Amino acid sequence: MTGRNTNPSGEDSLIARYFKSLAxxxxxxxxxxxxxxxxxxEQDLVVTTDAIVEGVHFLxxxxxxxxARKALRVNLSxxxxxxxxxAGFVLTLALRTVEDSWLAPFARGLGEDAxxxxxxxxxxxxxxxxxxxxxxxxxxxxxxxxxxxxRHGAGPGDRLVVTGTIGDATLGLDxxxxxxxxxxxxxxxxxxxxxVERYRVPQPRTALSQAVRxxxxxxxxxxxxxxxxxxxxxxxxxxxxxxxxxxxxxxxPVASLLASGAVGIDALVxxxxxxxxxxxxxxxxxxxxxxxxxxxxVGVSQIGTIVxxxxxxxxxxxQGRDIPLQRLSHSHF
Amino acid sequence: MTGRNTNPSGEDSLIARYFKSLAxxxxxxxxxxxxxxxxxxEQDLVVTTDAIVEGVHFLxxxxxxxxARKALRVNLSxxxxxxxxxAGFVLTLALRTVEDSWLAPFARGLGEDAxxxxxxxxxxxxxxxxxxxxxxxxxxxxxxxxxxxxRHGAGPGDRLVVTGTIGDATLGLDxxxxxxxxxxxxxxxxxxxxxVERYRVPQPRTALSQAVRxxxxxxxxxxxxxxxxxxxxxxxxxxxxxxxxxxxxxxxPVASLLASGAVGIDALVxxxxxxxxxxxxxxxxxxxxxxxxxxxxVGVSQIGTIVxxxxxxxxxxxQGRDIPLQRLSHSHF
Numbered sequence: 001m002t003g004r005n006t007n008p009s010g011e012d013s014l015i016a017r018y019f020k021s022l023a024x025x026x027x028x029x030x031x032x033x034x035x036x037x038x039x040x041x042e043q044d045l046v047v048t049t050d051a052i053v054e055g056v057h058f059l060x061x062x063x064x065x066x067x068a069r070k071a072l073r074v075n076l077s078x079x080x081x082x083x084x085x086x087a088g089f090v091l092t093l094a095l096r097t098v099e100d101s102w103l104a105p106f107a108r109g110l111g112e113d114a115x116x117x118x119x120x121x122x123x124x125x126x127x128x129x130x131x132x133x134x135x136x137x138x139x140x141x142x143x144x145x146x147x148x149x150x151r152h153g154a155g156p157g158d159r160l161v162v163t164g165t166i167g168d169a170t171l172g173l174d175x176x177x178x179x180x181x182x183x184x185x186x187x188x189x190x191x192x193x194x195x196v197e198r199y200r201v202p203q204p205r206t207a208l209s210q211a212v213r214x215x216x217x218x219x220x221x222x223x224x225x226x227x228x229x230x231x232x233x234x235x236x237x238x239x240x241x242x243x244x245x246x247x248x249x250x251x252x253p254v255a256s257l258l259a260s261g262a263v264g265i266d267a268l269v270x271x272x273x274x275x276x277x278x279x280x281x282x283x284x285x286x287x288x289x290x291x292x293x294x295x296x297x298v299g300v301s302q303i304g305t306i307v308x309x310x311x312x313x314x315x316x317x318x319q320g321r322d323i324p325l326q327r328l329s330h331s332h333f
Numbered sequence: 334m335t336g337r338n339t340n341p342s343g344e345d346s347l348i349a350r351y352f353k354s355l356a357x358x359x360x361x362x363x364x365x366x367x368x369x370x371x372x373x374x375e376q377d378l379v380v381t382t383d384a385i386v387e388g389v390h391f392l393x394x395x396x397x398x399x400x401a402r403k404a405l406r407v408n409l410s411x412x413x414x415x416x417x418x419x420a421g422f423v424l425t426l427a428l429r430t431v432e433d434s435w436l437a438p439f440a441r442g443l444g445e446d447a448x449x450x451x452x453x454x455x456x457x458x459x460x461x462x463x464x465x466x467x468x469x470x471x472x473x474x475x476x477x478x479x480x481x482x483x484r485h486g487a488g489p490g491d492r493l494v495v496t497g498t499i500g501d502a503t504l505g506l507d508x509x510x511x512x513x514x515x516x517x518x519x520x521x522x523x524x525x526x527x528x529v530e531r532y533r534v535p536q537p538r539t540a541l542s543q544a545v546r547x548x549x550x551x552x553x554x555x556x557x558x559x560x561x562x563x564x565x566x567x568x569x570x571x572x573x574x575x576x577x578x579x580x581x582x583x584x585x586p587v588a589s590l591l592a593s594g595a596v597g598i599d600a601l602v603x604x605x606x607x608x609x610x611x612x613x614x615x616x617x618x619x620x621x622x623x624x625x626x627x628x629x630x631v632g633v634s635q636i637g638t639i640v641x642x643x644x645x646x647x648x649x650x651x652q653g654r655d656i657p658l659q660r661l662s663h664s665h666f
Contacts, residue, residue, distance in 0.1 A: 032569060033484050034411045034553050035381040035474075040373030047455060048368040049423040049471060053462045078367045090382040092425070092469040122380060129386045131464015136425040138382060138471040141368075151366050220367050236365060 014098055014126055018107040022114050022121035025088055036122035038088065043142040045087070048078040054132035058200070059176055064102045065109025066200040067135065072113050074223065075139035076204035077275040081221040083149040083213025084141025086119035086206065092136040094129040117206055147213055151236035154218035154280035158306040160241055161289070163205045163276045163298055165251040166226050170271025171263065172199030184262030191253035198251075202275035208300075211292035212279055219279035225270040228329025229278055230313050234306075237280070241313040243304035245269075245323060269315070270327045280306050347431055347459055351440040355447050355454035358421055369455035371421065376475040378420070381411040387465035391533070392509055397435045398442025399533040400468065405446050407556065408472035409537035410608040414554040416482040416546025417474025419452035419539065425469040427462040450539055480546055484569035487551035487613035491639040493574055494622070496538045496609045496631055498584040499559050503604025504596065505532030517595030524586035531584075535608035541633075544625035545612055552612035558603040561662025562611055563646050567639070570613070574646040576637035578602075578656060602648070603660045613639050 015031050023030055027037035038045065052074065054060050058067050072089060079086055091110075095103075114120050119139065172195035174181040185191050212219050218237050222229045226248070234240050245265060250258065257263045281289045286302075293300045304313075315323045348364050356363055360370035371378065385407065387393050391400050405422060412419055424443075428436075447453050452472065505528035507514040518524050545552050551570050555562045559581070567573050578598055583591065590596045614622045619635075626633045637646075648656045 029483070033415075035379045035415045035417070035481070037481055038373075038378040038380050040378065042375075045371040045373065045378065046368045047371050047423060047473075049425055049456060050458050051425045051427065051460045051469065053427060053460050055463060056461055082366075082368045084368070090380060090471055092382055092384045094384065094386060094467055123382060125383050125469070127384045127386050127467075128389055129465055129467065130388060131467075132462055134427055134460075134462065134464075134467060136384065136458070136469040138380075138423055140371075140380075148368070148370055150362070 015124070018103050019121060019124065022107065022111045025120040025122060028120060028122045031123060036090065038122065038140060041142065044145050044148060046079060046082050046084040046141040046143055046148055047138065048075050049136065049138040050074045050078065051134060051136035053134045062200055064106040068106045068110035069113050069201050071135035071137050072110060072119070073202045073204045074275060075137045076117055076119065076206055077202060077221040077223065079139055079141035080205045080209040081212065081219045081277045082141065082143070083147060083209050083216070084143045085209060086117050087140040087142050088120050088122040089137050089139040090122050091124035093124065093126045094134040095126065096129060096133065117204070143213060149212055149216050149219045151218055151220050151233050154233060154237035154239055154306045155282065156239055156306055156308040158217050158280035158282050159286050159302050160243065160304040160306055161281055161300050162222065162226065162249065162278050162303050163208060163300050164203065165249045165254065166274055166276065167254045167268030167271055168195050168198035168251050169202070169273035170267065171254060171257065172196040173273065181257060181263050184257055184260060185253060188253065194251070195253060199273055202273065204275060205277045205298050207296040208277060208293060208298040211289055211296055212277060214292065215281055215285040215289035216279040217282055219277055222274040222276045222278050224272050225329040226274065226278065227269040227315065227325055231328055233278060234313055238310065239306050240309040240311050241304050241306050243313060243315045245315050246318045247301060247303045249299070249301040265323060266326050270325065270329055348457070351436050352454060352457065355440065355444045358453040358455060361453060361455045364456060369423065371455065371473060374475065377478050377481060379412060379415050379417040379474040379476055379481055380471065381408050382469065382471040383407045383411065384467060384469035386467045395533055397439040401439045401443035402446050402534050404468035404470050405443060405452070406535045406537045407608060408470045409450055409452065409539055410535060410554040410556065412472055412474035413538045413542040414545065414552045414610045415474065415476070416480060416542050416549070417476045418542060419450050420473040420475050421453050421455040422470050422472040423455050424457035426457065426459045427467040428459065429462060429466065450537070476546060482545055482549050482552045484551055484553050484566050487566060487570035487572055487639045488615070489572060489639055489641040491550050491613035491615050492619050492635050493576065493637040493639055494614055494633050495555065495559065495582065495611050495636050496541060496633050497536065498582045498587065499607055499609065500587045500601030500604055501528050501531035501584050502606035503600065504587060504590065505529040506606065514590060514596045517590055517593060518586060521586065527584070528586060532606055535606065537608060538610045538631050540629040541610060541626060541631040544622055544629055545610060547625065548614055548618040548622035549612040550615055552610055555607040555609045555611050557605050558662040559607065559611065560602040560648070560658055564661055566611060567646055571643065572639050573642040573644050574637050574639050576646060576648045578648050579651045580634060580636045582632070582634040598656060599659050603658065603662055
């Protein structure tokens with residue numbers, strides 16, 4: 001290339017420099033075209049879109065590679081909860097400035113996760129903004145025709161299951177913001193680091209997607225708080241649920257903070273950013289689901305049961321007493 | 334619904350209130366699930382994503398319905414240039430506040446365009462931001478297998494064609510910003526309004542998508558300036574081009590501003606926001622393409638010829654003299 005062609009626009013050179021190596025799918029055309037090609041391979045395509053904003057979903061001094069990972073992973077979490085296998089994603093990046101010290105680790109983290117979750121970059125747009133950094137991802141997954149799992153479909157008697165542990169991320173955010181819950185951990189920096197890591201880098205349960213597809217009657221990911229998200233699943237399914245609160249899986253530091261009274265169960269079940277899968281498993285599928293989860297290496301816990309009715313889900317303590325919750329969800333508005 | 338279920342999160346109620354009526358495709362599930370379903374119908378899916386930011390791509394006092402239309406239409410323009418028929422879109426909306434006076438006309442404009450271009454809302458995300466409003470759209474189109482049109486593929490001898498008129502939008506922005514070019518139109522408010530409208534509400538050439546698919550060897554949409562975008566198409570195709578500048582289609586007000594010297598040709602061919610289609614048509618397909626464009630009701634103009642070589646495209650005046658261009662593109666970085 002000679003002459004004026006050697007002076008591409010800032011956006012073109014930014015994409016080529018940082019993101020071209022992530023575009024491993026032939027349908028991405030090396031990010032040199034105006035659009036990408038997505039082949040369905042005779043399957044249904046599941047589409048999800050989630051954005052994260054500086055100061056709202058991540059903090060301005062979070063490491064750039066963790067910001068990139070979170071932007072992709074919150075979408076991978078949605079795909080997994082729908083039973084879908086990742087197929088690729090497109091990225092919109094709104095930046096104030098183009099700084100190598102931020103973009104290089106951002107692109108590296110994104111690229112590592114694209115490989116780890118077999119979800120290549122298909123295309124994107126970079127725009128200039130005078131405001132906070134924002135990363136919007138639209139991710140695609142594939143399911144065999146008609147096999148996407150919905151919020152609706154849960155029936156009375158189904159067992160209510162959640163992956164991983166609940167409440168870590170919201171306490172991780174508390175620690176980053178210097179709130180009391182963090183101080184209660186005293187000098188246990190390993191515990192504090194593990195909670196902060198859960199806030200910054202969600203663990204999408206992609207490995208469980210096939211088990212969800214094969215066995216769940218309904219599923220969604222827990223992103224705005226277990227209580228509120230359960231209420232949504234129940235509403236969509238026309239049922240309600242009874243949750244045995246002592247069965248809610250907690251990590252060691254979260255369990256100790258709860259035991260000491262430094263945090264209440266309310267905060268844990270209404271806090272955001274868990275990115276675990278909540279699903280209903282019919283009784284006669286439960287053993288097979290547990291076996292599949294074990295093979296997938298994803299921890300799952302039964303936390304209650306789906307029951308008939310349209311009232312709000314009940315949260316019961318060890319003595320079977322109703323625990324009133326002050327709030328159900330985290331909301332940005 | 335009773336009890337706690339009647340208190341959905343702010344985001345859920347915002348989506349239900351403003352956007353549910355736009356989600357007419359069965360794969361959108363009425364915006365009540367975590368993801369949408371996109372069926373390929375044995376075709377290839379074309380994916381494009383473009384975002385617009387307040388103060389960068391639109392002005393904060395632009396009417397909300399025009400902002401919505403622009404956000405969708407810049408993506409529809411990409412799809413049309415790839416020969417794709419619209420299939421749907423997902424929306425990410427970053428807002429400072431939830432105000433009915435802004436959201437109601439925004440949703441109305443978006444809904445009208447979704448119907449007009451047969452491109453239903455499939456899903457979305459609304460996030461809170463302390464910064465400028467940003468709208469990110471990922472749009473999907475369908476093409477028969479292997480029929481997507483690329484930037485590459487243009488060959489020597491192909492005729493270079495552009496739709497509509499060039500330069501209106503960049504002068505519309507000048508007018509909104511109170512720059513000299515606007516003043517030169519004097520009291521011709523109809524002309525000024527037409528240019529402002531072209532800036533605010535692009536006219537995606539969706540009607541031409543099939544003709545592009547059937548006849549173009551290469552195509553892209555002109556969004557960052559005709560000169561720069563032509564250079565990109567030529568680079569991707571391994572060719573160059575000769576443009577006959579007097580053949581570049583201009584609207585009446587733009588032609589009069591150029592004739593009076595109030596604007597230079599540089600500004601017109603390097604200004605952004607045209608959202609016209611630039612394509613190369615093989616000589617033996619040209620008549621059929623012109624006929625198809627006529628049937629589609631989209632004005633098209635031959636502005637030059639693709640030629641062998643790798644130097645920058647030449648822009649020639651009426652006497653065949655090279656017009657040196659100071660810049661080729663509009664860039665936000």
